[in-house]
Amino acid sequence: MNTQNNREIWVLGEQRDGRVLPVTHELLTRGRALADTRGALLSVVLCGDAIDERDMAELGERGADRVVAIEAPELVHFDCERYTACLIELVRERDPEIFIAAATTTGRTLMPYLAIKANTGLTADCTGLEIDPQTGLLLQTRPAIGGNVMATIRTPSHRPQMATVRPRSTAPAPRMPGRAGAIERRKPKADALASRVRRTGFIPREESHDIAEADRIVCVGRGVRKAEGIAPARRLAERLGAAIGGTRDAVDRGWLSYPHQIGLSGKTVSPTLYVGLGVSGAIQHIAGMQTAGTIVAVNTDPDAWIFRFADFGIVGDLFEAVPAIIEALPAASAEGKK
């Protein structure tokens, strides 16, 4: 740790049932780069209850200088009022210069609520974060107007500089065995635990694969023609170990439920591999998937817009393409890539 001026950079950790979520490791990649440039201390700050000791130690191995866990039974599940009350106290005490969170349902709720209480600005869903060499300020880059333009944003005079970061827009920070961060467990003040929202239950999603976090996605569009047309897409998805997504058209027609929708009015995804079947590539859909690592498209229309954004395209019928692709795939990939 070579810290100057007690500068602190924070990342918001997320946990479920006391286990630290992997998205936290992605934030450490971002946070470590910023902290090294600024000569700052990198802290992971998280709320929860009885958070796993090994998971917290692992955050040190992955680059955190300090892990601050605010713990109480009332903090086991995300609660915007309670988490904000706990964090604002810590923000006021330690005055971090930068605070970043993942653009998850938690981060996208908590950060705007907290930013107002902290009287500072917030930039949503950034894909790039770096330090301006001239001013030392955080440069926050995000897609604007449907991904057609990348805007770079600064928060010149309010602190902390806050941003949410698109999940999967960076690799998780690697483990460095032997590296360690200080671990600090805190109890919140009693008045930080008041809330006007009560959690009465939870219904797990019937399909475990959340497309926003999926590493691979097979996406269906209008080209599948009817609900039964989803079947070949599912077979390919299963074979590739991919989650299934759909365009707005596919969801509006009832072929898939809303949580599967990709695009401006659905989820923004950034998988390693995206395969579009019968997806024409409406600009609203492109905006939701164009940061995918590799984009493959199958469409009967050679002029389909999606081919302009794809790495590999097959101009042909998806009902013929899917069996051909499955047949061509090496048998081992069905086992190895689950």
Add this chain to the structure above:
Amino acid sequence: MRCIVPIKQVPETNSVKMDEKTGTMIRDGVEAIINPLDLYALEAAFRLRERHGGEVVALTMGPSKAVTALREAIAMGADRGVLLSDKSFAGADTWATSRVLAAAVQRLGIDGQTLVLCGERAVDGDTGQTGPALASWLDLPVVTYVSSIDEGNEPAGGTGAGCCRLERLTEDGYELLEMKLPGVVTVVKEIAAPRLPTLRGKQRARAAEIPCWGRDELGLPPECLGLAGSPTRVVSLARPRVSRACEKIAAPDAAAMRAAAARLVAFLHDRHLV
């Protein structure tokens, strides 16, 4: 129950231009519509009114022509609309926008039967920050990504304060929550299919008087408004490079398809994807 629904007028197309100097959008000359995701908040409000009575008030901050968004909301079923418009509001980020909306909600009056319903996010700005930020200014509870909403039983004690039962869509399922009113929700598409404006609604909308509240009516200090009051600043804009060179193979028959599929698998193999 009184439902207050802040809506946003957004450009109809994705071909909007940005002002290279200020980094804000140039909205002139582009047809404007209600942010499609706000229609779900309006619909959820109409359904609450149908079941439990009360009124639905639509709010929008924008230039004077944003009044058309309010007329459209009234045509769909809103009881009334309020336009929040002032030269000093221009160029606001989500901090400054939510500040104005909060002042307007306060001016409308907040009691134990007030629920503010917002769309999940606007499809142009795409931040999803304004709803939670508005709640924070008002110091109200907020539940985001709400997929189902119903009025709950009044808690014992009879304070007159209401409560609503909510389902919240998260990455791995649905949280079941109860929120005391007054409160703020942001809703997702799943909540209900928005209705279309009716003929009678359109007639009512044309005749509706829509008040306009500016800085003076809302009693806001100029230093917290618009571009000048925004903590964030757009410093540069760049077009993302389209660097993908698509390898496109035509597969008009079965043999060509087999060849194309084999080539695809080889391509994926080169990228360590299979």
